[in-house]
Amino acid sequence: MTAKPIVIIGAGQAGAWAARTLRTEGYTGAIVLIGQEAHPPYERPPLSKEFLLGNSEFAQHVLLAEEELQSLHIQAMLGCCVQKIDREQQQLYLDNGTTQPYGRLILATGGRAVRPTLSGVDHDRVVTLRTVDDAKRLQQFLQAEAEQDVVVVGGGWIGLEVAATLNQQGHHVSIVEFASQVCQRSVDAALAAELLVLHRRKGNRFYLNAAVIAIEQVSPTELEVVLSDGQRLKSAVVVLAVGMKANDELAAAAGLHTDGGVVVNEFGCTSDPLIYAAGDIARTPCSHTLQTIRHESWQNAKDQAQAVAKAMLGKAEPYTPLLMLWSEQFEWMLQVAGMVKDAHHTVERAVGNIGKLIFYAEATGVIVGVAGINAGREFRWARMLVEARVAVLHEQLSNPTEPLPKLLKEVAHG
Structure with missing residues (x-):
């Protein structure tokens, strides 16, 4: 009987590195990589910087091109979605009507951009920035004119990076942040103040302690962002950068331990010994606290995926990383x-x-x-x-x- 493959759900940074590491560490069995996007695995950080600026091509950010997938004998199933995990039968049910057995499973489903419940939030010119298609869509809107008004909702890392990039393209950027400082969840007030000074010196405008209550269309190419204090900000496009939600619904429906992400131990193993998780979706033990946390970073997605792949091959080493992030702004x-x-x-x-x-x-x-x-x-x-x-x-x-x-x-x- 042929052994069931290792299946990886999620073809992003974590999924790609898990697949590649399994091979480089000597695994010779079948590997199946399932991705919801039709694109091959690619890096996301450049989407808010080099790629959005137009300084790089998508191919430069691909992690596993078709040639490498073939040379590593990795079966890629792109453009399809897993709808159910049957843990008892060790089988996946896909949205194209097929099933996929697994011997062991890696969840690398990452997260999705949050879209708040607001009047007008579904307008075509209200965009998020999570995928390469999102970035291309934003580029199309902004290429219509050399200088346009843009509102970024959210003063976290993605919001500030996008704001810096659009500013460098010559656009007039306003950032609306609900909190009293930028990046409130991740840095102290002093560093947040320095970031604010950097952006203001470049011309970006900030509306702190401000809530968006509606987005209204005033013409085919212009919106107004309505704030809770009555101010109205004109914008050709609105970028939503208010956070990321872990794609843990599939795991939760399968009965795995979830808590705003899939809870794993220091080896990346979930509450099912045949299922591991890595990257943005994983809630991992923190080396400095007694809690589990999600590390939403490029570095963690790579490092944890490598650690999980090695653990699955009997080369387990505890993975309890520091919180890590990096950001390029101006x-x-x-x-x-x-x-x-x-x-x-x-x-x-x-x-x-x-x-x-x-x-x-x-x-x-x-x-x-x-x-x-x-x-x-x-x-x-x-x-x-x-x-x-x-x-x-x-x-x-x-x-x-x-x-x-x-x-x-x-x-x-x-």
């Missing part, structure tokens, strides 16, 4: 690792002429997080200080002549 390259909110105190360290590191510490001096602005190679060593969970003197951290590799060796290894 001339800033911002990188974050660990906990960068609610710290007892912060320590700044200059990096070159235009960069810096901001360390976040507990009262004991233990470093729990770091943010780097144009910090380049220095950030890598700073992140290792966070991973080591060590206390460092303020004077040492703030002194740019004190090499971080030397400091790490002294405090972490004695």
